[in-house]
Every structure is written in structure tokens, then in C-alpha cells.
Amino acid sequence: MTSSAESIKLTWLENPSIPIRPSYPVIQETAHFSGANQVTTTTNSHNSQKYGDLFEKLVSLIKAGTRKATASIQKHLGEDEDGILITYQESKDGQTLLHKTAIEANPDILGVLLDAGVDPDKLDFRGRSPLHLIVESGCRCKICSDQRVECIKALINSGASPDPVDKHGNTPLFYCALKLYSDCAKTLLNNGASLYHGKGEKSITTMLAEYLPDVLRNELDKCIGYNPEDSSQLQIDFKVLLQIEGDLNQSNKRTSGEDEIPPRETELLQSVLKAKDGYDAILTHPVVEAFLHFKWLVVRKLFFLLRSVYFVLLLLYTILMFRIYSNTCIDDYFFGGVGDFCPITDLETIGALILFGAVGFIIISEFYKVYADFSGYFSNGSTGYLWWILCIGWAGTLIPAVGPPPLYYHYPVAAVSLIFSWLMTLSQLGRIPWFATHVGLLVKVVQDFIRLLFTFLIVLIAFTVGFCILLPDNSSFNNGSFALFKAFMMMKGDIDYEGILDKKTNNFLSFPEYSIPAHLIYTTFVIVVTMVLTGLLIGLAVKDIEEALRKAKVNHSIRLIKEIGIFESIIRSKVLTCWTSKWLCKWYSIERTKAIKAYQLTFSPIHPDDTTLPESIKTSFLPYYDNGVCQHQNHRRRLKM
Template sequence: MAGFRMLLRSSSVEDAGQDTPILRGPQPDSRFITLLEALKKRDLANVKTLLARGLSPNHREPARGNRTPLIYAVKHDFTEAVLELVAAGANVNLADAAGITPLHMASGGGHISTLRILIARGAPPDPLDNHARTPLHYAARAANPGPGGSNFVSVVEMLLSAGALLGRRDADGRLALHNAATAGSSKLIKILVRGRGSSTINFKDKEGRTPLHCAVLGARSLEAVTSLLDFGAAINSQDRHGDTALHMTAGRPYNHVDDEFDGMCLEQLLSHGASVAAKNNEGLNALSLALRRTMWWGRPTARDYVLHAVQQLVAKGACIQDGFAMWRMVESFPSLVPIALNRSFRANTSARDSPLLQLDLDFGPLTVDCQQLCEIQRQRPLNPQAELPLPPPLLRDSEVSMLHYIMWAGRKSLLKHPLCHAFLHLKWFKVRKYFLANVFFYFFFVLSLTAFLLSSHNCSNDPETSGNVTSLNDSLSNSSSDADRNYSFSFDYLKEEGPLRCGWSGEHVVGLTWWCLVIFSALLDLREIVQILQNPFIYIRNLGNVIDATLVVCVPQILVSSLENKECCLAEWQQSVGAISIILAWVRLMLFTGQFPSCGVYIVMFSTVAKNVLRFLLMYVPVLVAFALGFHVLLRSSTTFQDLGTSLVTALVMMTGELDYESTFLTPQPPLPSESQVLSICILVVFIVLVFIILSNLLVGLAVSDMYAIKQRSEVLRLTRHVELMLQVENLFRNSLIPRRLQKCLLSSISLTSGLSSDVTVSVYPNRTHGFADTIFLLLIRIVRARKLLTKIFEIFVSGFIAPEYEPSLPSQLMGEAVNMALREHELDKREERLHLRALQIGQNKQAGSSQQSNSQVPVTLRSSIIRPSCVERASWRWTLASDTDVEEDGDLFHPPLQQQTSTWSTRHPSNSGAQRNVLPDSHARLEELRKLVINLQAAVETLSTTVQQNQSTYRTTATVLGAHSLNDVTV
């Protein structure tokens, strides 16, 4: 029933056919229906007949919304009928139920002839309908940029000449200029903004939108947008949602995108100085809105448009402001990420050596809000063509989630960017105390294991003498060496002290080391159990964790067996387990040192070279096997080549240069036949040439062929391990076995952004130094945590002491890179601002010169070529870049090659639209291009002054000639 009522409400009486029953409402007058048919058929005779029969020309038909015959005659542009009705006494100001007068109908239809008749008959130019719209609103709304728009231009001119007011607002607060901008009629815009209408160009409606907003959202006419910009529209004006025209262009819904218009409109707005840093009420800039489209590709061409939009915004200095935009940039346009991250460095001055130089690092792109990402994912429109689940690393509640995602996405080279590097360095200072505690614990564990194994001796293989220490001492006393005598003396002393039990005697060194090893081994077992319970899959993929797990298994076997042994000695199998344990323990300690920033890269280089050597050695193993088999066949009587395994090991040792030539090949025992001896020497010579000289040097050359590339990759791997370490620490602190309050305390102590504001900005001062007293004060503050007491103490002993604040710092090399980026961006901003102001000044000079030559009030167009390269072409004023597959994983994204820096701005014309794109350069190239723009501006000024001088000289010459002619006329 409700659906039937809605159908009746949406149905129009005028659209009803002859067989359509009218269910309710008054029945229309039959004479009025006949009149409507006559007006539709343009039958003037029938109209006169109906009027002669007594039909009133001012009849208001309730069934037709109280419309009069004159309104229908104007609607059908039946001029003769309009004249006939007016002559019959029709009221030209009579409105229908919606407040629409014949003048509204004529203006909205673009009927010039009927409009002229109505105005001549005294119709007022500004009647209001029920929505406070005037005929000027109707004409502007119905205008179009096509050929038929000229009629509406004439209608508007006629209304304005009749006295229509430009400042009339409708119920929505919109002017006629808003409607013209929505319709996209540039001709109508020029008429409405000239003269007194120039003050209305920035008026806002109730939504806070200016005509420029309406032009961007309306009929998508680039001429309309250009006209408003040329007449001085406020390009950065915001509506009630905080959106500018640039926001609306970049963030247009994916199913309403017009690639051609949106791309050119974006270029036009940017070339006229649209701010890429403006944020709406949600805190999003234009780049974030453009990147939201990458979550769903509505059409095949949408990716090209978004790529173009992101290129334009990044080239103009748009920055990545949050983790969502960073995720979409890394996912869709990774080659643009380094350029966009450069804007995260800001400097307060361009003086590099100033002590007041402040460097602000915005870590917003590296922070991820899991709830925000999930909310955006939930609000994503249903699009079965592009299902995009959230990456698992971004769902972690961690400060390094974005860095973990960069690793997960295969873009590890982005970790070398100074912003990511600085974030990891500052984060390291938060995690360092816990890592050092772990290193010290492991160091004492290794020391206790080493001390225990060194203080314990090997058991005798004779079962008769392995029962007690006395028999062992007697056997050792038979030795004639001094070392054996000393060793025997030590055991005589132990025998006098009593029987020794390794596990229970705390009076001797062996027992003390046993207890230390028991304690540290138990703590190690507990730590490993907690890590395994946290995430077993991540645990087994780490080499250090595998070594720790091996130690957890091996060390208790040594300790338990020592308890059962009365002699405090190690059996043969214990010796093997102990040897493996001590090697693995010291290797694991070396891996721990690789986590320190100062020496981590060298440990990674060691592991990288080791992997290369092993990989290449496996390729040449058949050569070693071949020579090992040959030597085994010829020299199997020798102990070094007695079996296959020994022969292979001997060949590997000979590869390092340890040949033992005389005893093995010249005087073997037993002697070999002369033929076999000659053959073995010949094979040895071939082995020396192929393996010792060629193969060994080839392995070294291949392993360390490009040390610079190895160092670069090692730096990336070091940063990767730092990220993994911080993830491991955070996961450990979030363990369910730890109380919740303690969890919050631990996580807060390692959080880098917990004490910062919402913008997540860290400030460093590169040129600020502290004296000796300040350094001691800051050191004591970090240790004692009593600031007020220390301040009073220092004020007593240090005159004029001012308590300094602790400030984060960066390594010198990283600080230099960050300062260079910040100062470069600061200089770019200053130069672009000067160029824009200079361009505006030139435009005003041109406008002033043109106003002196003519009385026309139409302003001279401020050509965008003065501010930026021409925006007429589709791809002007933008940087083109290679596809994502063209960027190698280990390539240097932050220092492009010289041949890439020479070509800065790429202007692509329609004729070569299919040309290959160049790689996007860094910000150094923008300085060179801006310098060229300054030169072009100077040339434009000189050309303008030359033209003015030529015009003045021409004027003087003309005046002189005219004066001479007048003088001749007087003489005649």
C-alpha cells in the first residue's frame, strides 16, 4: 500500500495519457484541456475560438498545479498565442502553485521572443518562486556550454538590461552564478561576473560552496573553471566539509570520474596555486583522497587517472600524512614514495649553520591506525572486480607496523629513506635498554658455559681407572712431562680435600660454574618457552632462535650427566655436546652484536659473503670430488687418502694451500711405483692450477665482486633486522603471561609517539650543542630521575645555569641527509611562492595597461604559462615516471643517476602521448626548473616593456604626423 502511494506521488498529471484514470483531485476543465492541445499543436485559430467562447485567459487549473494558459503558451514558445492571450487580458505576473511565473518559464526554456514580449508588457525581472529562485536562476541553471547555450546568454543579457539583480539568493543560498558554474557555461559566467557581479564570485551557498566548487562538480567544463580562476575566484576556499576545489577534483567518487576533464582540471587548479597541503574536516589532503580510489578500480582507465593525479600532487609538494595514504602509495605507486616522503622534513630557516635551525620530522606516514583502516575497509563500496583485504602486518597494533608492511610487500629498499631510518634510530633508543639487558644476560650465560667446560676435564677411557680420582692421579703421575706433573699435583690437592662432585660442591671452581650455568640455563629456557608460546612460526624462522633452541636441548644434558658423575669429568659424548654448545653460544653472541647500529652492517656483510661463498662452492663441488677420488685411487695407502671421506676433506684442505707435498707425494709410505708417483704429481699440478689458483680466487672474486652493492644490501638487511627486533620486543611485552598494568608500562617505555601530539612530529636541533655541565646534568637526569633536586644543585655550583631539555638526536650522516632534504624543500617553497607573487604582479600590470587602452571591464586573462608551463596540453606541468616494475628492489631511489636528473619536467603533447615515461627525478631537479622559470619571467617582463615602448613611440609618431597634416590644412 505504501509503494502504491509513493507511485501516485511521483506520477505527474501532465504525463498521464487519455486512458489513465485520475483517482483523486478535481477534474480538469475540458475547455482548458482543449486549449492545451491547441497550444501543443500550435493551432492559433482554435486558441482564439476557445477564448471567444468564454475561457478566461487567467484561468488557473487546479488539476494542473494552478497553471494558466499563458504559462503553457510560454512553455511551448508559441509567440502568436502569447500575444493573443496578453491582448485578451492575461496577467503576465500570475504564478502557479509552485510560484513559477511566465517569466520563469521563458527564462528556463531560453525563449527570447516570448521573454521580450513579457518584459514589454510590464513583467518584473525578479519574481520569486516558492524556492526564492528568480528567472535569472532558471536561465543560468538551464544554460549549457554547447551550441544551444547562446540563447540563454541572450536571455541573461535581456534580464540584466531589464534590471534583474545579480545578488539574489535562492532558498539554498545559491546565486545565478552558482547555477551557471554548475551548468558549465563560460560565456554566461563572464557576463555574470563583469561589472557589479565581480564581487559575487566568491559568494558561498548554504553548503559553503563557491561557484568554483560548483564548476568542478557540475557539467565538467574546463572553460568554466578557467574563467572563474581568471576572474579571481578563491581557489583555496573551503565548504562546510572543509573541501576545496582540489579536494573535489582529486577525491571524486570512482564511478563519477571523467578522466579527461578531471586530469586537466587538476592541472589547471595546481597551476593557479591550489594548496596541496589544505586539509578538510576529516584531516585529509587531496593526495589522501586521490589514494582512496586505489582501493577499488571501478574502470580500466581509473588507474591511469589516479596515477596522473598522484603524480601532479606529489610534484607540487603534497606529503603523505597518515598510514593509510602510505599503505596505498607503497601498494600502488612505490616509485613515488621517496619523493613524497621528502616533504616530511621541515626546516624553520634556510640558514644551514644557524644555531636556531630546527628540523621537524613528521612520522605521520609511518604510524598506522588499525581501527581507521578497518573502518575504511568496511565503508568500501561493494565491487566484486577488486577485492582488497587488509595486509596482515597493518592489523598489528605496533609502532613499526608500516615498516613491517614495507618488508612484507617486498619494498625493503624504502627502509633506507632518511625518514624510515630516523624513525628506526629513535625507536632503537627506546628499545636499547631492554636489548642491552638481554645481551648482558646472554653474555653471562656464555661465560658460565665456557668456564664450566674449561674447568671440567675429560674422563679416562680405561674403565678400571675411571672409578675415583686417586687412580686417575696415579696414572697421571707416571707421565714424565711437566704439564702432567702439574695436573697430577692439582688432583692430589683435590684428593686431599675429599671427593669432588661437580653438581654439589660449591667450594671449588667447577661447582661454582655448575651453579652459575644452572641458573642462566634455566632463565634461557624460560625465555625461549615464552617466545615459542608467543608465535612458534616466527620463532623457527629466525636463525638465532634456532641456535638458542639447540642450546636449550644441549646444555641440560651436560649438567644432568655431571650430577651422576662422581669424578667431575666429561664423557666422550659430553665432550661432543659441549664442543657444539660452546661454538653455537659464541656464534649467537656475535649475532647479538649485529643488532647494534654501529657494527650491525659488518655482521650482515659477513653473513652475506658467507652465503655467496657457500652458494658458489656448491656449484664447484664436483671438481673437488673428482680430484678427491683420483687421489684416493692412487694414494689410498697414505693415511690422508685412506678412505673417501678423508680424501674429500684433504682435497678441501689442499684447496687452501696446505699441500704436504714432500711426505705425501715424494716419499710416501709405503713407496709407490714410479709410474703412479709421476701420475700423482701430474694430477697434483693440475689440481694446483684448476683448484688452488683458479677456483679459490674465483670464489673470492665472486663473493666480494661488488663490495659497494654488498654494503648497500647489508644496510637494508640491517634495517630489516632492526624492524624484526622491535616487533619481537613488542610481541614479548604483549604476552598474555604478563599482567596488563605491567604490559602498559613496558609498552609505554618503548613507545616513540606516546608523549607526542596527534601530528606525531619530532623536532631535532642539528646545530645546538651542550657544554660539559649540561651534558653531565642530562646524564644524571636519565639515571637519577630527580630533575628539581639536580637543578638546584647545579644552580649552586654553576653560575647562570639553565636546566637544558633532553632533545633527540640522529647520527651525523643521517642528520646531514635530513638537513639537506629539509633545506631543499624549504628553498623550493620559497621560490614557488616568489614565482607565484611575481606572476600575479605581471598579471595586474597587464590588466592595468589594458584598462587604460579600453573601457571594457572584462579582466585580462592571467595566463598560466607565466606561473607554470602551459596547461592546455593534457600532460603539461607534471613529472612522468616509469612503471612500478621498472624500479629494482635494490636500486637507489633517493639519488637517481645523472642522466635522470638532466631531464626534469616532461611536457607530453597529444602527438606523442604514447611515448615512454621518464623516471621521476628528485627535488634537486625542481630547483633547476624553477630557475628556468625565473628566467622566462624576466624575459616576459622585458618583452612587455618593449611592447609598451613601441606603442608609445608609435603613438608619438602618429601624433606628429596628424599635427603636420593639420598645419598643412590651415596653410591651405
């Protein structure tokens, strides 16, 4: 009798074109990845496999990659000299012939090996599958890219998982982003790869947003389709943004049980913001804009309530600051004694105690935010540390209302604290969509102006030093500490010719040796700084209003995502009960809006009476609308106008 292995051998020798797929389990030394940096090994129960000359010869042929090599591999792909099927043979690093072929990204040899029954999901001793090796090697030329795409399709069609995880916890899609292989990334995503692997800066979404934003935009484009019941309407599916995969009746991929709290609805967008660059292209996508619009509709009542409370407290704080630090009472206090200080009434003391309570509440809430989402809180620079500064300013300036009279340093601190508190109100208004663009535009222009001013500061310093030397009797330039401020005021147009070049107040100007250079330097300053430099600063600061508006819109989306993300972390924290968290998650979900059913939105971007979305967002969906819907062309023309 012949064994099963001998039967397979005889059959293959008679007809080498028949692929070998053994029906019996081959006992071999196999590496399995079981966790981070952990690889377990199952050893052959008979004896360790011998790595013969045939295996090494086939590896050499794979590296050659020619048609002759493919034919030779197909000829020899049966068994090695010891009778072990060569298709299951491994090298010392745990790699099969399929791994070696994946490194070379040769689709012809790969197809031969897959037909021979090689396991497409086999991991080597470093936990890498053939898919990992395909996207880790090669270059970005068109030929190599096409070969990698063909190999990826062949592996997945043979049953390979699109999301194998190596010992570092990364999937092939992660390395596609790292290597800038956009075609491979699109192929993996089209064949079932997940966007939701990894955490932090190593998450798939973060990597794609930073290195391949077009691929992520392509996934968002897939969320837009026609309404199957009405071809004149578009249908947006928000499941990609909400990290919901497959049927809604099935559990969320990120949730392991029915009693667990669902993930944050802005989780994917939070990952996008962790990218160092490239998130602008994602945040300006119409699907993201529509999603943020509905998230704002859900949370805006709570937002307005909190901001109204803050505004009332700010008014109370402003009144107390005027009362405590009013100039009508401090003159006698400084020169006559403590008894002349403005008295504090009981009502004002109660107001100060209310503000102290508000400061304590803000501090507790900020600590709670840190506990709920530590990394997210400190990445939110626009709101995180600002509240701490405000609390310190309020607490320090309110002490005289309940304690000893103010000292001299309390007055400038109170002035700065009031200015900062009211500017915080401007920051809060910037989170409302109606004011966001204008506030963002103001911030952008101010930032550009300050940046340019510091760039040309050396010119101001040069002229200031010259004026200090030639005009030592002038009160504006006899003190070097304040001379730069005078030069800055002259820069904006306050040139004060008579006051600066007056011979009666500047003795040195009585001599021509000093008068002529002073006039020349002054004239040069007026031309270079007051006329040219000031005009240049203003021109450069507002040179591109369209770009400034676009950036302001992106910054508004960033602030909104971060604030909603912190709020969602709070209602999902362990401090609250599971039932309370689930109820709050459902209450503040976008599915509460009437327009969204089963996480899908249906609307008409060309119908003027459709108010589901704001006009600006509806217009951004027009490129996705079919121009062949002739009966609505007139509507589209009016909407574009």
C-alpha cells in the first residue's frame, strides 16, 4: 500500500498541472502570533523539518522573478528530497515560499503557490503575513504598484484576511499609509479592510489622514449615493464616521457586548485631528460638514445654556471689579490710610462668594475632563489651559471682596483678568456656526499680522537705536526701554514731526552735524517704516481672504470636534453608571434628529425648498449629483448662482 503522500506524489508526477491540495493535516513547525512581541511555536511531532537545497533553489528562482523562473517553480513544486511537501516548507525565520514571493510582489508566482495550497494567512516568526510583506517592500513606481495591487487581490480572493495584525499591532493598511501606497490602500479598503484598527497616533485613520488623505476622502465619497426610492435625492450614510460596520442589527465592531457603552460618535474625527497635517482635506469634505452640522443641532441647547451662565457670571465679575478697583475711592486710600478705601457691601460679598463657587465648579469640571479623556484634554489647546488662567485671575482679584484691601499689584492683574475674560467670550462665540467664520477670520488676520510684525521688528529696533543717539534730549527717546514703543506708534502714523525735531527741546539739533543726520534718518523712517512697511504688513495680513475664510472654517470644525469629543468622553466615563451613560449617549446621538433614520440622511441638494442642510453644505454636494437629471437642471443653475 502507498501512503497518502506517495499517492499525491505519483498523481503530481503524472500531471504536474494539477495543484497539490493535501487532504490530510501536514505536521510542521508553525509560528503563531498571540500578542505583542509573543510568538508561540508548534513543533513537528516526528522531527524538525530539514531545509533542503530544493527550498533554497526555489527561493532563488522567486527572487529572479522571470517567466522561466515561474515555469521552473511550477515544475518543482511538489516535494523536497525528504518527502515533505515543499509548499509547506519554512525558512529559518518562519517564512514559506509565499512569504518570499510576497517580498518580491510577483503575481504570477504568487498565483502558482496559492493554487498549490499555501496558507495565505501564515505568519512568520515576526508575526508578519504575506500581505504585510507585500506592502512593506518595493517602490512607488507604476509597475511595482500594479504588481502589489494584483498580489493583494489574489491573496484576499484566496481567503486571506485583509486585516492580519503583526507583533507591533499593525495591519497592512497601516504600512500602506506609511509607505504612501495609495493604490494598495484603496484595494485593501475595497476588499474589506477596516479603518478602525490601532489607537492614538498609530491608528489607521490618523495615518491615512496624515499621509494619504485622498484615500480617506475616497472612503467618505462612498458614503454618498442616490436614494433608491427617488433618484433626484442623495442619501448620506454616516456609518463610516460612526465606526459601524455591517448590519445595524449586529454589534458595533468596537463594542463587545450589549451592556457596553458605544464609542464616541466623533471618535474617528478625533483620530483625524491627531494627524500632524492633512486633516484639512478631511474636515472640508461635505459628509463631515453635514455630520458636524447635525452634531451641533444635538448639543447646541446645552452649549447655549453653559455659555449663558458664563456670560451672567462675567457680568457679575465685571461689576465687582469696577466696585473693588474703582478710581473714585482709591486716592484717599493710598495717601490717607485704610479707612478711606471703598467699603464692600454685603451684597457684593455675596456676589464674590458666588463667583468663588463658580471658580470651584470650573476647577472640578476641568479635573473631571482630564480624568475622562487625559490625552484629548491636553491636545485641546484652544480651551484646556484657558479655563485655568481664567480661574486663577478671578480667584486672585476677588480676594479683596472677602479679605484684606487690594495691594498695588492687584490693579494690573484685575485689568488683565477682565480683558482676558471678555476675550474668552469672543472665543465662545467662535464656536457658534453663525459667528465662527468671522471670529476665525479675525484671529487669522491678527495672527498673520503679529507674525509679520515680529519678522520686521529688526527694522524698528534699528531706527529706534538711531533716534536714541541723535535725540537724547527728547522725552520719547531718552529712555531706551520705552523708545521702541514710541517708534511703533510712529509706525502707525503718529510721526509727531514738531515734537521730535524741535530745536528748543533738542539741544543737539542746534548743530548742523546733528540736525542733518537726524532729519535724514527721520525721513527714511517715514518712508520705509510708516509708508512701505506698514502697508506691506496690512497687505500681507489680508492678502488672501478666501484662504483665511477657509482656514477659519476648518478651525471652527476642529474646535467643535474637540469640545464635543470631551463632552462625549465625560458622559462615557466610569464615574457615571452604565445606564446613565447609555441614556446620555442616546440622548446626544445624531439619530435624535428627525432628518436621520438608521444613520442615513436623505435630501435633495438641488431643491430650493429642502432645508435639511444649510445652503453652503448643500452646494458642496453638487459635484456628487448626476448631471444627467435634466428635469432639475434649472434648479441646479439657480442654486449655483
